[in-house]
Amino acid sequence: MTSPQIQKEVINCFAQEVLKQIFEELGDDVFSILVDKSRDVSKKEQMALVLRYVDKLGLVKERFIGLIHVKDTTAFSLKHAIDELFARYNLSLTKVRGQGYDGASNMAGEFNGLKSLILKENSSGYFVHCFAHQLQLVVVGHANKHDEIWRFFEEVSTLTNVVCASCKRVDMIRESQKEKLKEAIGREEVETGSGLNQELSLARAGDTQTTVTLM
Structure with missing residues (x-):
């Protein structure tokens, strides 16, 4: 059971059982899809797919189905990846009643976006711009009107740019942080254990998302 290969096989078995329960709960009912894309630590583009549906008790459920590696993030590539995933789990685009993405052109484009490609096959798959994404853009818009806030982020x-451009500066920050962490541990101000106090890389801030990578 300590073999990495065996552990991956066990995890995969658990994943298949969870997906089986999700699809049994969904049955032959309609559902919506939520799609977002992100790059993992190995610099691979990944597409995350979530199903949103109402169960037999009338409760709204959102269930993560999986991550799909895509070679590029064009609308056609994302649509092809969704088609393959649907075929694998015996899902049908005709059952889609909603689409939820961010406002990027490849996702929400009026003519060649992912939403348009799906609407061509299923006119009932109405598109809704992600409310969390909209809210964050509103917050950014208001924050930019306050001098103190935009100066802070500037x-x-x-x-970030100055530190990440020099290995020497990164080493200086690393050593300084180690000393502070040792002192904090000595005063019992921080907890210790597996997975705690790991080193993280500095990430450039963005209007809609920020990625932190484990080093």
Whole structure:
């Protein structure tokens, strides 16, 4: 059971059982899809797919189905990946009643976006711009009107650029953080254990998302 290969096989078995329960709960009912894309630590583009549906008790459920590696993030590539995933789990686009994405052109484009490609096959798959994404854009818009806030993020961005451009500066911050962590552990101000106090890389801030990578 300590073999990495065996552990992956066990995890895969659990995943298949969970998916089986999700599809049994969904049955032959209609559902919506939520799609987002992200890059993992190995620099691979991944597409995450979530099903949103109402169960027999009238409760709204959102269930993560899986991550799909895509070579590029064009609308046609994402649509092809969704088609393959649906075929694998015996799902049908005719059952889709909603689409939820961010506002990027490849996702929400009026003519060649992912939403348009799906609407061509199923006119009932109405598109809704992700409310969380909209809210974050509103917050960013308001924050940019306050001098103190945008200056703070400007300084953070400049600091990130300066530090990440030099290995020596990164080493200096790393050593300084180690000393502070040792002192904090000695005063019992922080907890210790597996997975705690790991080193993280600095990430450039973005309007809609920020990626933190484990080093």
